[in-house]
Amino acid sequence: MGKLYDLLLEDIRFEEGLNACMNCGVCTAICPAAEFYNYDPRKIVDTVQSKDEDKIIELLKSETIWYCGECMSCKTRCPRGNAPGLIIMALRGLSQELGYFVESEKGRQQLAIKRTVGDWILSTGYCVYLDGITIAMHPEQGPVWEWVQDNKAELLNRLGGNYKGDGPGILRKIPEETLAELKRIFEVTGGMERYEKIESFSKTKAKEMNLELTEGIDNEYFRHIYKTNNGTHSR
Amino acid sequence: MKIEGKKVIWSEYQKEIADDNYFYVRSCIRQNFFPGSEVAFLRIMRDVLKKDVFEHPCHTTCSGIGYHGDVVPVETAMTVVARQFSLMTEAGYTNYVPSCITSFGLYTEILDTWHHFPEVEEKVRRQLKKATGREFKKPENLAHASDVIYKFRKEIAAKSKYRLINKETGEPLKVVDHIGCHYSKMFPSKGVGGAEYPYVLTGMIEEWGGQIVDYPERRHCCGFGFRQYLVQANRGFSIACSKEKFESMKPYQPDMIITNCPGCPMFLDRWQYVINEMEGKRYGQNGEGIPVFTYEEVAGLVLGYDPWDLGLQMHQTDCEPVLKKIGIEYSPEDKYNLAIIPSYSDSHKLINV
Numbered sequence A: 001m002g003k004l005y006d007l008l009l010e011d012i013r014f015e016e017g018l019n020a021c022m023n024c025g026v027c028t029a030i031c032p033a034a035e036f037y038n039y040d041p042r043k044i045v046d047t048v049q050s051k052d053e054d055k056i057i058e059l060l061k062s063e064t065i066w067y068c069g070e071c072m073s074c075k076t077r078c079p080r081g082n083a084p085g086l087i088i089m090a091l092r093g094l095s096q097e098l099g100y101f102v103e104s105e106k107g108r109q110q111l112a113i114k115r116t117v118g119d120w121i122l123s124t125g126y127c128v129y130l131d132g133i134t135i136a137m138h139p140e141q142g143p144v145w146e147w148v149q150d151n152k153a154e155l156l157n158r159l160g161g162n163y164k165g166d167g168p169g170i171l172r173k174i175p176e177e178t179l180a181e182l183k184r185i186f187e188v189t190g191g192m193e194r195y196e197k198i199e200s201f202s203k204t205k206a207k208e209m210n211l212e213l214t215e216g217i218d219n220e221y222f223r224h225i226y227k228t229n230n231g232t233h234s235r
Numbered sequence B: 001m002k003i004e005g006k007k008v009i010w011s012e013y014q015k016e017i018a019d020d021n022y023f024y025v026r027s028c029i030r031q032n033f034f035p036g037s038e039v040a041f042l043r044i045m046r047d048v049l050k051k052d053v054f055e056h057p058c059h060t061t062c063s064g065i066g067y068h069g070d071v072v073p074v075e076t077a078m079t080v081v082a083r084q085f086s087l088m089t090e091a092g093y094t095n096y097v098p099s100c101i102t103s104f105g106l107y108t109e110i111l112d113t114w115h116h117f118p119e120v121e122e123k124v125r126r127q128l129k130k131a132t133g134r135e136f137k138k139p140e141n142l143a144h145a146s147d148v149i150y151k152f153r154k155e156i157a158a159k160s161k162y163r164l165i166n167k168e169t170g171e172p173l174k175v176v177d178h179i180g181c182h183y184s185k186m187f188p189s190k191g192v193g194g195a196e197y198p199y200v201l202t203g204m205i206e207e208w209g210g211q212i213v214d215y216p217e218r219r220h221c222c223g224f225g226f227r228q229y230l231v232q233a234n235r236g237f238s239i240a241c242s243k244e245k246f247e248s249m250k251p252y253q254p255d256m257i258i259t260n261c262p263g264c265p266m267f268l269d270r271w272q273y274v275i276n277e278m279e280g281k282r283y284g285q286n287g288e289g290i291p292v293f294t295y296e297e298v299a300g301l302v303l304g305y306d307p308w309d310l311g312l313q314m315h316q317t318d319c320e321p322v323l324k325k326i327g328i329e330y331s332p333e334d335k336y337n338l339a340i341i342p343s344y345s346d347s348h349k350l351i352n353v
């Protein structure tokens, strides 16, 4: 049995998500990502089930594992009770642990997610946070969002929020002691280690690609991974 | 499938929803995009239904978007969630009510994992203790905030000022429901009505006078897909999914869309704007878009709450056509007036009123 398969087995989601796939393709038929991308969840389950080490490494370095939207529609329909979406999550976890994620365009985007959502969780206590959802990064938010951004304090007050205030309520300031608890949880449970791995593998890759990567989101590498789409992913 | 057939399915999925004393946990996404909806939920629960709802100032992100963006490992997410349970335990509550569907899905998934793998739960308990010194009890009842509104839909109807009926024609408004994928696709028995034909929003709409429209892509995901929206390069997936839904619902001429997810009301709202910018195409009637609402916004309108207190000015797709159809009295000129003091009490801010 392969070493990588054993590592996957350590992921609880893997154990929950895979029981003898019969290759029926029901998951692919329902999958919204398979409709849009060159993607087939059935094949991924099949490859993993084969326990073929080389093929699993190929998968961990591939674009394929990053196409899933984790909607879990596949879980509802699979006659074997499998959840290809959960298997994908285990594969993505391992790809980041081993640093293979930087070998694909879609995988490299993990740094962009880490430096937005990932960092907001620890710095603000929210997974998304008003101040970070800028029009520059989210042009699709439209003119209304420009108005929201220009008037956020007054608007939240108008609507009964508690923006940056003490106590309970909408977008309240999360107390320092609470943020410290979150950070400790990340340290104790491997969250911080995951963040550090994403950072350090990305740094090496940025050097190799000859792209400047400094702190934050205002640098070449971040812009590159956030915006590049080579056009070969979708149908 | 005929409605009769669905009723049979629905009756198989009757979940238990606590009837008072709720520990309320906010959604990060909704606080940013639909703050008025969470305020409306608390107003309805406290002022209209006279229920006890507690909000702990120290609750945080559940880390769900980080978890589904695959930057937060599963053990970390479980321990963050365990900390939220510990706040509930500390406050003396047992009925846990998250505002967020993604979060509700995560709680459901975690409780299920702990049920099947008690050693995982034990490890999380040790890790939480080590990191924060905290201990916790698991919730006795877990219900999404939309489950709770569903439970009290008749009480809300009894106190309603308006019904979801076209004032001119007397016909019920045609409503499309969109249920968050993570509400019941993973664990059908945890959602009202199950995964294939969820009843949670349909029940509200029918009770409040509207008519639900069935259409082919009803259960298709809105296309959030976490990383598929969070990263700009991937947003083509997100918009393509939403577009598929719009194309599929258009022939049924819906008057409005109702949702119970953190992301979908925003995506279904904003992608209509983008599609119109890109292709000059609109999906509603009279060359307009289809207004998209959260279930709290709809409940608030039915109860006669001011549309601008509900935060409807934060929608990109104009919601006023629906207000006019129902015949809601409101001042269009106050839409962007931020000097207005809300017309309701401050009860939504208080702890344990």
Ligand code: SF4
Pocket: A020, A021, A022, A023, A024, A025, A026, A027, A028, A041, A042, A045, A077, A078, A079, A080, A081, A082, A083, A084
């Ligand atoms: S639906 Fe289930 S059994 Fe069928 S191919 Fe997909 S994972 Fe395998």
Ligand code: SF4
Pocket: A027, A030, A031, A032, A033, A034, A041, A067, A068, A069, A070, A071, A072, A073, A074, A075, A084, A085, A086, A088
């Ligand atoms: S979870 Fe992933 S694989 Fe499963 S249906 Fe959704 S997009 Fe497809």
Ligand code: SF4
Pocket: A126, A127, B026, B027, B028, B029, B030, B061, B062, B063, B064, B065, B066, B100, B101, B102, B103, B262
């Ligand atoms: S899943 Fe919902 S509550 Fe959890 S972090 Fe995200 S938006 Fe916040």
Ligand code: SF4
Pocket: A071, B101, B102, B179, B180, B181, B182, B183, B221, B222, B223, B224, B225, B226, B261, B262, B263, B264
């Ligand atoms: S419908 Fe959209 S926002 Fe809602 S759960 Fe599915 S992907 Fe998430």
